[in-house]
Amino acid sequence: MQDRDFNRALQADDDTRLTQSRLLVLALATALVAGLAAAAITFPDDFGRLAPLALDSLPRSGVLNPVTAVLLNYRGYDTLLEVVVLLLAIVGVWAIAPTPRIWFKTPDTPVLATFVRLLLPLMMVVAGYMLWLGADEPGGAFQGGAVLGGVGVLWAAAVVWLPRAGRPFWLRLLLGAGVAAFVIAAVGLLFLRGNLLQYPPEQAKTVILVIESAAMFSIGATLAMLFIGGYPRREEAK
């Protein structure tokens, strides 16, 4: 099934005719670009800016980096849904892709293996540092998670490691941890404070840190599993 899809993609790549449907897509894309450009050019200068309000509320948000404050505090609901989207992405890949597989061969040299072995712990420390730094400086769960995802990709590609546990409980726990922590925090605060994701200012930092830590591991695991692709299953006996 996969080969057929690839064949179709390869044939489509050779085909460069301007068919009617392609012209329609071209027209729609051009209209979208034109509309966006028009909106950007005619945008009024004196629209109600939220930046001063966001900056003024920083002391009560629990963090000093305004971006993290927006992502995890002011607009926490959006970020919750983003983490859900990532979880849905991996569920979708697992539902469609047949088996996990690394498609390219990496050279089997001690140089690569040693380099990866030295680099991976360092990258994990960098990911944790980015998470911690996110409170005051640019960084945070998404950036740290992306670095963790890179750890997974390097590991899988260089060592050709594939998770083959029959029931990857820990893997699924890792993938769902971010959503779980976020939902628990949201619902808990709904009962305690009356509003979804309304942090008490004194504990805001702790809540944000807990949510971000869980989200970082989930994002990293999700990105790495997206690269590996396919639902990990026990290798069938031959």
Place this chain on the structure above:
Amino acid sequence: MMVVVWFDVTLVIILLVCGWLALTTPNLLRAVMLFIAFGLLVALAWVRLQAPDVALAEAAVGSGLTGALLLSTLSAMQRASQKRRSRMEAMQQSTKEEYDAG
């Protein structure tokens, strides 16, 4: 000040050229490489726009992980096309043998 403006102008021009080449090059491997370079340059543009958070995410996800995914897909497609080619050659071979025999 002048240097900064020239840097920005050069960056925009290289971005446009990179994007155009990535879309039009017939060599898919080259297209992926150009896309990765494009992503890194976009990250640089985000830094110039004073959005280091977005720059970090763009460099890691937009360039690094997407690049890895595209390279992986490319290998899979090349394998599929190789299989297709060998199958077609085998088919031609068999028809030729039939012709020779008949």
